[in-house]
Amino acid sequence: MNDGRAHPGEPSDPRTSLRASATGRPAFIAAAACLGGLGAAAWLHGAGPPEPGGASSSCAVPASLAVCVLATAATVALRWVRWHFLVRHYSLRLVTRDSVIVYLATLPAMVTPLFVGELLRAPLIRRRFRIPAASLARIWMLERGLDVGTLLAALVAFASPLGAGVLGTAFAAAVFALVRREPARRPASAAPWVSAVAIAITVAAWSLPVLAFALTLRMLAAPIEVGAAIRAFAAGTLLGGAGGFPIDMLAAGSATLAALARAGISADVGLPALAAYRAGTAWPVVLLGLASLVAFRRRLVRLARGEADAHFDAIAAEYEAEIPVHVRDRLLGKKVVIMDDTLAARGVPRGAHGLDLGCGHGWYLAEMCARGYGVDGTDYSAGQLAKARSHVDAETRRRILLVRADAQALPFADASYDFVYGINAIHHVPSEDAQGRALREIVRVLRPGGVFLLHEINTINPVFRGYMGYLFPLLKRIDEGNERWVVPGALPDVPGACWASEVRYFTFLPDFVPAPVLRTLAPIEGALERSRFRRFSAHYQACLVKDGAAGPAPPR
Numbered sequence: 001m002n003d004g005r006a007h008p009g010e011p012s013d014p015r016t017s018l019r020a021s022a023t024g025r026p027a028f029i030a031a032a033a034c035l036g037g038l039g040a041a042a043w044l045h046g047a048g049p050p051e052p053g054g055a056s057s058s059c060a061v062p063a064s065l066a067v068c069v070l071a072t073a074a075t076v077a078l079r080w081v082r083w084h085f086l087v088r089h090y091s092l093r094l095v096t097r098d099s100v101i102v103y104l105a106t107l108p109a110m111v112t113p114l115f116v117g118e119l120l121r122a123p124l125i126r127r128r129f130r131i132p133a134a135s136l137a138r139i140w141m142l143e144r145g146l147d148v149g150t151l152l153a154a155l156v157a158f159a160s161p162l163g164a165g166v167l168g169t170a171f172a173a174a175v176f177a178l179v180r181r182e183p184a185r186r187p188a189s190a191a192p193w194v195s196a197v198a199i200a201i202t203v204a205a206w207s208l209p210v211l212a213f214a215l216t217l218r219m220l221a222a223p224i225e226v227g228a229a230i231r232a233f234a235a236g237t238l239l240g241g242a243g244g245f246p247i248d249m250l251a252a253g254s255a256t257l258a259a260l261a262r263a264g265i266s267a268d269v270g271l272p273a274l275a276a277y278r279a280g281t282a283w284p285v286v287l288l289g290l291a292s293l294v295a296f297r298r299r300l301v302r303l304a305r306g307e308a309d310a311h312f313d314a315i316a317a318e319y320e321a322e323i324p325v326h327v328r329d330r331l332l333g334k335k336v337v338i339m340d341d342t343l344a345a346r347g348v349p350r351g352a353h354g355l356d357l358g359c360g361h362g363w364y365l366a367e368m369c370a371r372g373y374g375v376d377g378t379d380y381s382a383g384q385l386a387k388a389r390s391h392v393d394a395e396t397r398r399r400i401l402l403v404r405a406d407a408q409a410l411p412f413a414d415a416s417y418d419f420v421y422g423i424n425a426i427h428h429v430p431s432e433d434a435q436g437r438a439l440r441e442i443v444r445v446l447r448p449g450g451v452f453l454l455h456e457i458n459t460i461n462p463v464f465r466g467y468m469g470y471l472f473p474l475l476k477r478i479d480e481g482n483e484r485w486v487v488p489g490a491l492p493d494v495p496g497a498c499w500a501s502e503v504r505y506f507t508f509l510p511d512f513v514p515a516p517v518l519r520t521l522a523p524i525e526g527a528l529e530r531s532r533f534r535r536f537s538a539h540y541q542a543c544l545v546k547d548g549a550a551g552p553a554p555p556r
Contacts, residue, residue, distance in 0.1 A: 060219040061276055067219070068280025071212035076107070076285060078205040081470065082146075082198060086139045088469070089194050093129040093430075096473035096481025098303060101296045107289025110282065115144065127306030146202040148238070154206070155234040157227075209233070209281060216277045217260075222269045224260070232259035310381070311480060319387070320361060322476045326515040328363065331507070331539070336367050338504050338541050339421055339453050346451050346545070352418035357407060357442065358425025362388030369396045376401040376417075378410065407438035412445045420446060421453035427483040432492075435484065439494045439544070448548025452497075453541055458505065459485040461536040467510075475512075488540050497546045505529060505537040 080103045087094050102124050109117025122136040214229035224232075233256065240252025253274055260270040293300070343352070350372035356365040359377030361384060368375045369392070379385050382404050389402055405411050407422075407429055420442050429435045442452050459465035465485070473481035486492070488503045508525045509518055529537060 060221075061272075064216040064219040064273075064276050065280040067215050068212045068277055069284055071208040072281045072284055075205050075208045076288070078201055078208070080104075082201040082205065083139070083143065084470065085201070086142065086194075086198060087125075087131065087136070090135045090139070091129055091131045093482050094125065094131070095129070096470060097477075098125070098128070098299070099481075100474065101292065101299055102303065104289060104292035105296055105300055107292070108286050109289075110285060115140075118143075124300060124304050128303045128308065142198070146198060147206070150199075150202050150206050151234045151238050154210075154230050155238065157230075212281065213277050216280075217265065217270075217273045220269060220273045220276065222260075222265045222273055224263055224265060228259070228263035232256050232263065235259045314383075317383070319384070319478065322478050324511070324515075326518060327511045327513075330518065332363055332367060334506055335423065335455055335539075335541070336364065336371070338506065339368070340371060342453060342504070342541070342543055343419055343451070346543070347449075348419050348451065353416070355412070355417045355420040355445065357420055357422040358428070359388050359402070360384050360423070362391040362402075364421070364423050365400075366392050366396065369400065374399060376403070378403045378405045378407075380404065380406055408434055408441060410441045410445055414444055415447045415450075416445045417450060418447055419451050419453065421455065423455045424457060426454060427456060427485050429484070432484060435486070436492060436494075439492060440496075443494055443497045443544070443546050446497075446546040448546055450546045452544040452546075454486070454491075454544060455539065455541050456486050456488075458488065458535075458537055458540045460487050460489060461538075464536075464538060488535070488542055491542055491544075494544060497544050500543040500545055502543070504541040505534040506540070507538045508536075510538075 080100060083103060084094070084096070084099045087099070102121055106118055106121050106124075109115055109120065111117075118140055119137060121140075122133040125131060126133050126136060210230055210233050213233050214224060214226060217224045217229065236252045236254075236256030236259065239255040256274055257267055257270050260274075261267065265273075340350075343349075352373060354368065354373050354375040356362075356368070356375050356377040359365050359379050362377060365375050365377045365388065377385070377388055377400065379388070385402055385404055389397060392400070392402075403411060407425070422442075426435055426438065429438050439452075446452065457464075457468060459468060468479065468483075468485075469481050473479050488505075491499050506529050508528050509521055513521070528534065
C-alpha cells in the first residue's frame with residue numbers, strides 16, 4: 001500500500017525521565033496500597049469478627065470478585081474509548097495500538113492524587129503524533145469534569161429530579177463549551193455531537209462499577225435499592241476524589257459506609273462488601289497497568305522519542321495472513337469485475353496501459369494483467385513491492401514495471417497511462433493536502449480522457465467507521481486507525497478532472513464472517529447492494545475522468 005512519506009517527530013531522548021517515572025511509580029503505588037491496607041485493617045478491627053455464616057465467610061465472595069473484575073474490564077475499555085475519541089477529535093494521527101499501549105501503561109495513575117499521573121500520557125505521545133501538550137492537558141481536565149459532573153448528577157438525581165436536570169444541563173453546557181473552545185481538527189459544528197458522545201460514554205463507564213457494587217452487596221446478603229447503591233457509590237467516590245486519593249479506604253470508604261448505613265446496611269456487612277469491591281476493581285486495574293508498563297516499556301520509549309515505524313514494510317511478511325483467503329478472493333473478484341465493467345463503459349479496451357497505485361502484494365495487478373491489461377505497479381513500501389514481484393509470474397514481470405514511489409511524486413511522464421486505480425491506497429496518504437497532491441499527480445500521468453478508479457472503504461456508516469477506527473486496527477495490523485478516509489459524498493476537487501456521477505457501492509458483510517456463512521448470506525448482501533441502502537456498504541468505487549478527449553494509446 002502507498003503509505004505516503006514518514007513524518008518523524010522532533011529528535012529527543014526522554015529515556016531518563018521515562019525510566020525515572022517508571023521506577024518511582026511502584027514505590028508510590030506501594031505507599032498508597034499500605035495506606036489503603038491500614039485503613040481497611042482499622043475498619044475490620046472496629047467492626048469486629050464477622051458472625052458465623054455471615055456475608056464475609058460466604059462462598060459468594062469469589063463470585064462477587066468475578067463480577068467486579070468483569071465490570072472493571074468493560075469499564076477500562078469504555079474509558080479508553082472516551083480518551084481515544086477525545087484525542088482523535090484534536091488529531092487524527094494517533095495510532096490505535098499505540099493509544100491502547102499508552103492508556104494501559106498509565107492506568108496506575110488512578111492511585112495518584114486527582115489522577116494527575118495521567119498527564120504522563122502527554123510526553124509519551126505528543127512528539128510522535130504532534131499533539132500539543134496543552135491539548136492533552138485540556139483533555140485530562142475535560143475527563144475529570146465529565147466524571148465529576150456525572151457523579152454529581154447521579155447523587156442529586158434520586159433526591160431531586162429537577163435539581164439533577166438543572167445540574168445535568170449545566171454540566172452538558174460546560175462540556176460543550178470546553179470542546180468548542182479547543183482549536184480542534186474538526187469544525188466547531190462538530191462540538192455538539194462530540195460532547196454528546198463523550199457524555200454518553202462517561203455515563204456508560206460509570207454505570208458498570210455501580211452495577212458491580214450493587215451486585216456485590218446483594219451477593220453478600222445485603223440487598224439494596226438501585227438509588228441507594230448509586231448514592232453510596234457516588235458519595236464515596238466524590239469524597240475520595242476531593243481528598244485527592246480516589247481509591248483510598250479511609251475518606252472514600254467512610255463516606256460509602258455512612259451512605260450504606262443510611263440505607264439500613266450495617267458495617268459488618270458493608271465493610272466486607274466494600275473490601276471485595278475494591279479488591280475486584282481498583283487493584284486489578286493497577287496491576288494491569290504495571291504489567292503493561294513492563295511489557296511495552298521499549299515501545300513506550302520509542303514513542304516518547306518520536307520514532308515512527310515504516311508500517312507496511314514492517315508487516316509485509318505477515319500482510320497476506322492478515323486477510324482470510326475467502327475474504328480476499330471475494331473482494332478481488334468483485335473489484336476486478338467492477339473495474340473491468342467501468343473501463344469498458346468508458347471506452348478503455350483490454351490491452352490498455354494502466355497503473356496500480358499502492359499495489360501492495362500485487363493481487364489486483366496480476367488479475368488485471370491476466371485479463372489482458374498492461375498494468376504497472378507502484379508502492380511506497382519496498383517490502384510490499386518484493387511480495388508483489390513474487391505474486392506475478394515471470395512473463396508478466398518482463399512486460400511491466402514495479403517501482404517504489406511516493407504517490408505525491410510519481411516517477412512517470414505526463415500522459416503515460418490510459419487508466420490508474422488505487423485499491424484502499426489513498427486513505428494511507430498522511431494528510432488532506434498530501435491526498436490532493438497525490439490526486440493531481442494521478443491526473444498528470446493520465447492521458448486526456450483517462451480514468452482513475454478510486455476504491456475506498458466506505459465510512460459514511462458510523463458503525464463501520466467506528467469498527468475501522470477502534471476495533472479493526474486492534475484485530476489486524478493492516479490499518480493503524482489513523483487513516484484519512486475519503487467518503488463518497490465529499491470527493492475532493494481535482495484540477496483538470498471531474499468525478500463521474502455514478503458511484504458503485506458493494507459488500508456489507510464484515511471481514512471476519514466465516515466462508516460458509518458468507519456464502520449463505522451472499523444473496524442478502526446482493527439485495528442490499530441493489531437497494532436504496534447501498535450507500536451504507538463497506539466499500540465503494542468512484543471514477544475520476546481527466547478532461548479532454550481520449551486518443552489512441554501510443555505503442556508501448
